[in-house]
Amino acid sequence: MPPALKLLFFERSGRFSPEKTLFLCASVAPALWLAWLALAGGLGARPWTEAIHFAGLWAIRFLAFTLAVTPLRRLLVMPKLYFGRRIFGLAALGYAGLHLALFFIDQGAGRALSEIVLRIYLVIGAVALVLLVALGATSFDAAIRRLGTRRWNLLHAAIYAIAVLGTVHFFMQSKLDVSEAVLMAGLFLLLFAYRIAFRWAGEVTPLGVAGLAVATALLTAGVEVLWYALATRVDPWLVAQANVSFDLGPRPAWWVLAAGLALAAAAAVRARSKPRRPTRSGRAVADPSPV
Structure with a gap:
């Protein structure tokens, strides 16, 4: 070969x-x-x-x-x-x-x-x-x-x-329809938040991931509202309302929340089935990878 x-x-x-x-x-x-x-x-x-x-x-x-x-x-x-x-x-x-x-x-x-x-x-x-x-x-x-x-x-x-x-x-x-851009921004926020939490705490539990999912979903909704407020003539209040109703379907913030909670649930299931190997100090082995 x-x-x-x-x-x-x-x-x-x-x-x-x-x-x-x-x-x-x-x-x-x-x-x-x-x-x-x-x-x-x-x-x-x-x-x-x-x-x-x-x-x-x-x-x-x-x-x-x-x-x-x-x-x-x-x-x-x-x-x-x-x-x-x-x-x-x-x-x-x-x-x-x-x-x-x-x-x-x-x-x-x-x-x-x-x-x-x-x-x-x-x-x-x-x-x-x-x-x-x-x-x-x-x-x-x-x-x-x-x-x-x-x-x-x-x-x-x-x-x-x-x-x-x-x-x-x-x-x-x-330009006007930034739904895909907001979704990507929210996912990047979630991925960045995980790295910050990992660097600060040394490990992020499934519950911690769920908390990050909630926080980044709220930030994602805020990003969408702020964009429409600053860059378009669309009433940002209407955008905020759209984020708490499903009349126009789930907004990007809800998809970010779903992705984060799904990851938290999968991590919880994995932790139950295969506990992480502890170090001598009793903490789980950390991954030194920067990205």
Whole structure:
């Protein structure tokens, strides 16, 4: 088997990895779906615009998946989820690159460059992509050895800045309907809150995760209300009311709450079935991973 294929589908021990295979399939599935839609004429009246938005949406989704790996690995005691961090991070880079490439094809190189220079939300997106390229280029074992663990970790902490920049870009290009952007912002808030709690306490219990879910859901609703208050002419009071009723369906805050509570429940079940190995001091083993 070619070495490249072994790297993609096998662990270093030479054992076939179903986890890596699943993550790789998940990473390419949206691209295959986009290609099918394009061939079948399913991208609507403005296919280039739809394809650009599709690629951008999956870029930020895979960024969230990347950041979700560490909490899931710790809370569910599933160490092999680690493989997903590099794969999903490179997928985020790939879809962000596709997002930009489709924009250049649609607009033409000259106009695309002038638009990026003149529009602040495109500048923000370009900065996020440059940072993603830096992380992607140093995501391999050789780069870790060359940079050293401390400098590599410091560089890859830029993923938090990328998440913030990508979310701001998403908000600004979404204009009036920011439901998807609010949802992504809420999920990032949940993932960031978990990391802060873990760094502060050394471990986050399932009950703690549930508390973080409630807090970040409230923050998510606040972000949505604040955006409409500051950036649009929509009455923010109506947005606040929509967050406590289901007349328009569940708002993003409710999805963030559901995701957090589902993770808390899964962690509680996992803790009952497989208690974490204690250290000599009696505390559970901590995961030193920064992201």
